[in-house]
Amino acid sequence: MIRSIAKVSALGLLAISILGAGGFNEQAEKDRKALIEYMQKKFSDPLKNRASQFPYSTDKELKENIKGGLKFEDFRLGSYAFNKSGKEQYDEIAEMPPYEDAVDEGEELYNKKFKNGKSFKECFPKPDIAGDYPMYDAKKGVVTLSSAINDCLKANGEKPWNMKKGKMAKLEAYFAYQSKEAGKKFNIKIDSKEAQEAYERGKKEYYSQRGYLKLSCASCHVQGAGKRVRAEYMSPLLGQVTHFPVYRLKWEDLGTLERRMVGCNKDQGENPHKANSKWMKELLYFMAYMSNGMPVDGPDIRK
């Protein structure tokens, strides 16, 4: 009798905790599922969907260069998920990945002692954490992987790093690589009202027209995904953050997600936002949540 009561109340507690967690991310889950459905449908049969999805692409292009039948995990490849000729070039470069040294240097940075004798291990006991960020902190608001790394440096009396490249990109490359090796997936949590509000603000930013060009991120990466700006295919929002940091041929260098965003702010005709701004962190929180359930796939290569 007592045992069964205990069981029931344990079940009750479990139900409450699931409900509790489900409550704050309920809308985000709806958004995420709707996005997956939208993208899978869009890329199910590009030629057949031309009228609604790719009105200005040529038949030849849709037939020959845009891959159809994409499934959830394919989207982690960004535009290479569907751009066949781009994928061929990508595969060629991937044979000799230009980021390998960076991963090794990142590991050294992870293990290196600070002046106070401690190391990053005190802040990040395990390195396979790339899919856990951004996260929401009651005191700090949204914490990105880059801001967490700088917080750790500051807490140990070290100078914070540039959030776009250099040591930051290398340490993140190591974290991403370890997460990928461990089979980690994106697992962004929204477990308070404040976190939910931060998510909603990030979402609003993604869908707002901005800059003198009056374009939103979504006009290019939701409705625009699969269309081209000049010769450049635009990647879908789904899976857009899973593979950072990236070695970009344009930079001839490794850069963080924050660095990549500069170019897109400029594409909209807007002054780039600071890597450590609330704007940036909340936007990345939304974007990362949209990739929940996808394998961490960094570091990677992009044009």
Add this chain to the structure above:
Amino acid sequence: MQFAKSLLAGVVLCGMVAVSATASEADLVKKGEKIFNTKKLGNCLACHDANGKKINSPGSFGPKLQYLSAWPEKALYDKVYNPYTTNPISAMPPFGLNGWLDDEQIKAVVAYLKTIK
């Protein structure tokens, strides 16, 4: 004779006006073409191909432009100035409204667009 002379002068004059008109028209078209194809100016090629023109890797964000020679100038001007007037959900930037291209530049672009068959 006097009459013939003045007629001739008139013809020459008219001819000259016509020539200089086409010359400045051609300049305008050229200027418009440059705006169309330059990143820091109109950057129209980022989104548009244009029928019968050699455009260096045009995008597919907007439609391939064609038959624009048949559009009234005002319609073209309005489209570039503010595409929301005819299409409230247009993904095309409002180049005039946002102050990116001035009146003179838009007129040049329109002259170029008028040459698109």
